[in-house]
Amino acid sequence: MVQGMKHPIYLDYNATTPVDPEVAKEMIPYIESFYGNPSSSYSIGRSNREAVEKARAQVAKLINCQADEIYFTSCATESNNLAIKGIAWANSDKGRHIITSAIEHPAVMEVCKYLSSQGFEITWLPVDHSGRIGPKDVENAIRKDTILITIMHANNEVGTIQPISEIGSIARQKNIVFHTDASQSVGKIETDVDKLGVDLLTIAGHKLYAPKGIGALYIRQGTPIENLMHGGGHEKGIRPGTENVIHTVGLGKACEVAMRDFKKNQHNMQVSRDRLLDGLVSQLGNKVHVNGNLGNCLPNTLSVAFENISAHALASFISSDVLISTGSACHSGETTISSVLQAMNLDFRTAAATVRISTGKKTTEEEIDFAVEVLVNAVKKLSL
Numbered sequence: 001m002v003q004g005m006k007h008p009i010y011l012d013y014n015a016t017t018p019v020d021p022e023v024a025k026e027m028i029p030y031i032e033s034f035y036g037n038p039s040s041s042y043s044i045g046r047s048n049r050e051a052v053e054k055a056r057a058q059v060a061k062l063i064n065c066q067a068d069e070i071y072f073t074s075c076a077t078e079s080n081n082l083a084i085k086g087i088a089w090a091n092s093d094k095g096r097h098i099i100t101s102a103i104e105h106p107a108v109m110e111v112c113k114y115l116s117s118q119g120f121e122i123t124w125l126p127v128d129h130s131g132r133i134g135p136k137d138v139e140n141a142i143r144k145d146t147i148l149i150t151i152m153h154a155n156n157e158v159g160t161i162q163p164i165s166e167i168g169s170i171a172r173q174k175n176i177v178f179h180t181d182a183s184q185s186v187g188k189i190e191t192d193v194d195k196l197g198v199d200l201l202t203i204a205g206h207k208l209y210a211p212k213g214i215g216a217l218y219i220r221q222g223t224p225i226e227n228l229m230h231g232g233g234h235e236k237g238i239r240p241g242t243e244n245v246i247h248t249v250g251l252g253k254a255c256e257v258a259m260r261d262f263k264k265n266q267h268n269m270q271v272s273r274d275r276l277l278d279g280l281v282s283q284l285g286n287k288v289h290v291n292g293n294l295g296n297c298l299p300n301t302l303s304v305a306f307e308n309i310s311a312h313a314l315a316s317f318i319s320s321d322v323l324i325s326t327g328s329a330c331h332s333g334e335t336t337i338s339s340v341l342q343a344m345n346l347d348f349r350t351a352a353a354t355v356r357i358s359t360g361k362k363t364t365e366e367e368i369d370f371a372v373e374v375l376v377n378a379v380k381k382l383s384l
């Protein structure tokens, strides 16, 4: 291990990211000094209103929308709830059919299941072996009473990027509201709302080097939506509650930094991910099975199975040196395969052997080389 290297090596950036030092620096004055309520009309209130509005513009710039189309929330889960339930309630007189996919995060899946218990009908679209949804399947699923299509931009477990702009064109043609959960894609790949053709887009602060506890929802102007919470007039009444100024400032800065360093970060994440895979394949050969299709994948994500290895045993064996996550859950000795891997039709053995490794914008060659060494040794030991 190289001296001075952080230990254990963190390779689970799809779970969360550390707060960027530039982001932390921007937040500190709002933690230590600037405590005014943005709704107050005196100066310490007004300056915090300005800080919130500056952050709104920074977020908007990253996804190419107007500042007043950004609504701050507490997290991606809240943004997804607001988007999906909000559109469902606002349009229930027009229809009660919603289209989504089998590989959504629980923050979409559970919302759709809840709506199904409230008299909405949900179509769960399948995916191919790489985890991709077919635009034709979306088109064929559309009915007269379809009011919403909600499909994630990129999958959190395998990194598969969905054909959002193609689906966006279909939604536009048929005049159906289209939401995408972009929690994993913002800052990693381009997320221009016009190019994607979406009406609503979810952002998760802590996946892009802002703190946990802040999210945003883009709502295209003119999209009818019901609010989930009722209270004051904050966020144009769509999301009432005194603004979380500290974290909002952090999210704004994180978006500015993500935009400024986009190419550099994307390159580093991809080079690190590819170096990791090359290292694993060169030492373990055909014991390594890559899930999905790296040609259509987030630049930082590697979903990989090691032949005859339990992913849980592997992740726990290396956890003092390298931090990664698994594609299955293990409770009382029983292994449950994730719904994403199931939808991709992965056989049980491969799914139970699947780990997710995700690199970050600051991941170094040294960290990757160390992680390869640790993983290779662990796989060899565990397969004895």
Ligand SMILES: Cc1ncc(COP(=O)(O)O)c(C=O)c1O
Pocket: 014, 015, 075, 076, 077, 078, 105, 107, 152, 154, 155, 156, 181, 183, 184, 204, 206
């Ligand atoms: C695709 C996706 N959507 C939504 C979420 C939920 O994010 P949060 O727990 O921050 O609300 C996550 C978090 O892992 C995610 O990966």
